[in-house]
Amino acid sequence: MTAQDPKALRDADRRHHLHPFTDNKALWAEGGTRVIASAEGVYIVEDSGKRILDGFAGLWCVALGYSRTELAEVASRQMRTLPFYNTFFKCTTEPTAALARRIAALTPPGLERVFFANSGSEANDTIIRMVRIFWNLRAKPKKKIFIGRTFSYHGSTMASASLGGMAEMHEQGDLPLGGFAHIEPPYWYRFGGDLSPEEYGRKAARALETKILELGADHVAAFIGEPIMGAGGVLVPPESYWPEIERICRKHDVLLISDEVVCGFGRTGRWFGCQTYGFTPDIMTLGKQITSGYLPLSAVVIGPRVAETMIQSGGEFRHGFTYSGHPVTCAVGLETIRILEDERIVERVSNDIGPYFQARLHELSDHKLVGEVRGIGLIGAIELVADKATRTPFAPEGRAGLAVRDHCLANGLILRATRDSMLLSPPLVISRGEVDEILRITRKGLDLAALDLAVRRGA
Numbered sequence: 001m002t003a004q005d006p007k008a009l010r011d012a013d014r015r016h017h018l019h020p021f022t023d024n025k026a027l028w029a030e031g032g033t034r035v036i037a038s039a040e041g042v043y044i045v046e047d048s049g050k051r052i053l054d055g056f057a058g059l060w061c062v063a064l065g066y067s068r069t070e071l072a073e074v075a076s077r078q079m080r081t082l083p084f085y086n087t088f089f090k091c092t093t094e095p096t097a098a099l100a101r102r103i104a105a106l107t108p109p110g111l112e113r114v115f116f117a118n119s120g121s122e123a124n125d126t127i128i129r130m131v132r133i134f135w136n137l138r139a140k141p142k143k144k145i146f147i148g149r150t151f152s153y154h155g156s157t158m159a160s161a162s163l164g165g166m167a168e169m170h171e172q173g174d175l176p177l178g179g180f181a182h183i184e185p186p187y188w189y190r191f192g193g194d195l196s197p198e199e200y201g202r203k204a205a206r207a208l209e210t211k212i213l214e215l216g217a218d219h220v221a222a223f224i225g226e227p228i229m230g231a232g233g234v235l236v237p238p239e240s241y242w243p244e245i246e247r248i249c250r251k252h253d254v255l256l257i258s259d260e261v262v263c264g265f266g267r268t269g270r271w272f273g274c275q276t277y278g279f280t281p282d283i284m285t286l287g288k289q290i291t292s293g294y295l296p297l298s299a300v301v302i303g304p305r306v307a308e309t310m311i312q313s314g315g316e317f318r319h320g321f322t323y324s325g326h327p328v329t330c331a332v333g334l335e336t337i338r339i340l341e342d343e344r345i346v347e348r349v350s351n352d353i354g355p356y357f358q359a360r361l362h363e364l365s366d367h368k369l370v371g372e373v374r375g376i377g378l379i380g381a382i383e384l385v386a387d388k389a390t391r392t393p394f395a396p397e398g399r400a401g402l403a404v405r406d407h408c409l410a411n412g413l414i415l416r417a418t419r420d421s422m423l424l425s426p427p428l429v430i431s432r433g434e435v436d437e438i439l440r441i442t443r444k445g446l447d448l449a450a451l452d453l454a455v456r457r458g459a
Contacts, residue, residue, distance in 0.1 A: 006047050009035060020156075039066035042427050042434050044414070055408075055415045055438050057427045060230060060262045061293030064339055065427040071294045071332050071339075078331040087116070087325040096325035099333045103301060106271050106337070108280045113307040115300040116325040120261035120287040121155030123298040124224070127283055128159050129319050131222050131255055134306045137313045143221045147211055147254075149185040151232030154224060154259055154285075163224055165232075181215060183207040185229055186237035189372045189383060189391065201238030209248045222255035222282075227273025230262035233421040234381035236374045242277040255282045255306070261298070262379070265289035266340060266428050269350030269377035276376065282306055289428075292336045297329040345428050349377050356432055360439045361424070367446050369400065369453075378428055382442070384420040394420050394453070403452050408445035413438060 010032050018024060019033070027033060035047040042065050043051045057063065064071070078095060085093055100114040115130075117123045128146065135143040148154065150165035161169050162176035165185070170176055184191060184207045192200035212220050223245065229235035249256040258281035263273030267289065270276045274284070282305060287298035302310075310317065323329070340346055348354075354377040361380045362373045371385035384400045386392045394400040401417030408415055408422075415438075416423040426438065 006035060009047075041065045041067070042430050051412065052409070053413050053426075053434060053437055053441070055413050055424050055426050057425050058293045059288070060267070060425045061288035063265060063267075063289040063345070063428045064292040064336065065429045068292065068294075068339070071292060071335055074331050074335040075295065075328050078328045082327050084326065084328070086322060088320060092325070093327040093330070095327045095330035095334060099330040099337075100325075102334060102337055103286070103299060107284060107301050108272070108274065110280070111284060111301045111303045113302040113311075115302065116330070117298045117300065117321055118296045118323050118326075118329075119155070119298050120259070120285060121157045121160045122321060123261070123285045123287060123300050124154045124160040124163055124259065125157050126300050126319060127222075127224075127257060127285065128163070130283070130300070130302065130306060130310065131257075133314055133317075134255075134309055135221055137309050140218065142219050144179050145181055145215055145220050146179065147181050147183060147208060147215075147220060147223045149225060149229070149232075150182050151185045151187070151235065152182075152224075152226060152229055153231035154226075181211060183211050185232060185235055186241045187233070187235050188238060189374070197238040198240045201240035202244050204237075205241050205244035205248065208245060209252070212248070212252050212254060217252040217254065220252065220254050222257050223249055224257040224259055226259045226261075227263045227277050228268065228376065228379060230379070230423075230425075231418060233383075233418045234375060234379055234423050234425075236376060236381075237277065239277075242274075242279045246279040257281055257283045257285070259285045261285055261287040262425075265336075266346035266349050267377055267379050267425070269346070269354045271346055290336065291329060291332045294336075295326075295329040295332050296323075297326070297333055340428075343429075349428055353428075353430060353432065353435070354378050357426075357430075357435050360435055363439065364443060364446065367443065367450075369404075369446050369450050375424075378426055378430070380424045381418075382422040382424075382446075384422070400449060400453060403449035404442075404445045407448040408441055411441045411444055413441040413445070415442065 013033050014028050036044050037047040038045045042054055044054050045051050103114050104112040117126055146163055148163050148165050152165040154160045154163040162180040165182040184204055186204040188197050188200045258274040260272050264286050268276040274281055282303045284301040291297045357378055358375055364370050364382055365373050369384045370382055371388050371391055372383045374381050386394045397419050401420040404422055405417040
């Protein structure tokens with residue numbers, strides 16, 4: 001097998017590679033995998049030479065686009081200087097300490113302690129350990145339950161998947177584990193009924209208080225939420241939601257965790273989603289765009305109440321990973337932040353390309369399949385419905401979304417289908433012309449899917 005032998009490469013993949021989040025049997029029954037050979041800017045290139053606009057930034061993560069030579073060069077320099085050393089045994093490296101300091105300067109005031117991991121799953125797993133240790137040290141050992149939301153995604157380890165509210169993941173893994181509960185997400189289009197978005201935002205938030213009272217505040221350790229729920233369908237909360245969530249957490253002495261793996265580092269037009277929605281968490285999870293997806297890195301950022309308790313009273317923190325604070329990944333993280341700052345990319349998402357993307361995206365509201373368009377900054381969703389007047393979804397759920405996704409891919413655009421919502425999250429460096437291309441192909445995909453669905457209904 002060589003790089004120029006696509007048949008042998010696909011055969012190796014079929015025989016030896018178990019794909020994540022994939023029906024591996026169906027994958028090969030349907031013709032096998034697509035081989036991504038290269039990428040540049042906002043485009044990936046298959047081994048056939050076909051260029052595809054990546055409207056999903058890899059998996060929400062390629063903030064700076066593909067083939068940024070600065071990131072490759074800084075990784076190469078660090079590998080030549082110090083390719084690896086661990087952060088156990090009273091050791092650190094220059095990039096590790098420098099990135100921790102840089103993150104502390106960017107995050108909301110008070111969140112100044114940083115623990116490094118390799119993925120959002122590992123970071124959220126870490127948070128569970130930290131929070132339970134914290135409450136034990138505060139002489140409240142009964143406070144063990146984490147409350148999340150249905151449709152939420154916080155990772156795929158046994159613990160982080162339990163934090164999340166993905167029913168399909170729970171069914172497959174005998175989850176959630178004990179000590180995890182879930183409430184309704186802030187999904188106005190599906191659950192809001194006749195309430196205004198602001199009324200519904202407060203109602204959805206108060207489901208948290210109802211659950212806390214049901215479980216007993218002395219048993220609830222923390223509430224975790226993504227500022228905008230990503231994999232669950234880009235569920236954009238009403239403005240009234242997060243202030244009420246924060247009020248309830250403070251009232252009942254429940255820690256507030258902001259999972260910023262998708263929203264962090266500029267996706268919403270601010271550095272972090274909690275800043276967009278005006279709340280200050282006790283703990284934050286970071287990942288994905290922290291290195292523009294070029295190397296695996298995540299972080300837990302801890303506020304003073306939890307950090308100082310653990311440091312002053314906790315003794316040895318018996319938790320960590322071989323690659324926590326890896327010098328090469330941290331060097332790439334530092335360079336990613338430098339580029340975001342020097343090129344004023346976050347400001348551009350807020351003031352220029354983000355508003356343009358949202359304006360163009362909302363033009364699709366006139367399509368007969370589209371019930372709602374929602375988003376902020378450079379993240380958005382198009383929800384498909386069988387009947388716009390009644391918000392009636394398609395049955396079976398997911399069929400329409402897959403049809404649109406497949407037509408868009410055939411015409412040169414990657415977007416994601418969650419249920420019947422089409423999700424978009426392009427690189428932050430995308431141009432207006434490339435946004436126009438996304439919208440042109442998406443509308444074509446909607447048109448072709450509408451024809452498919454009409455045929456299936458016998459129209």
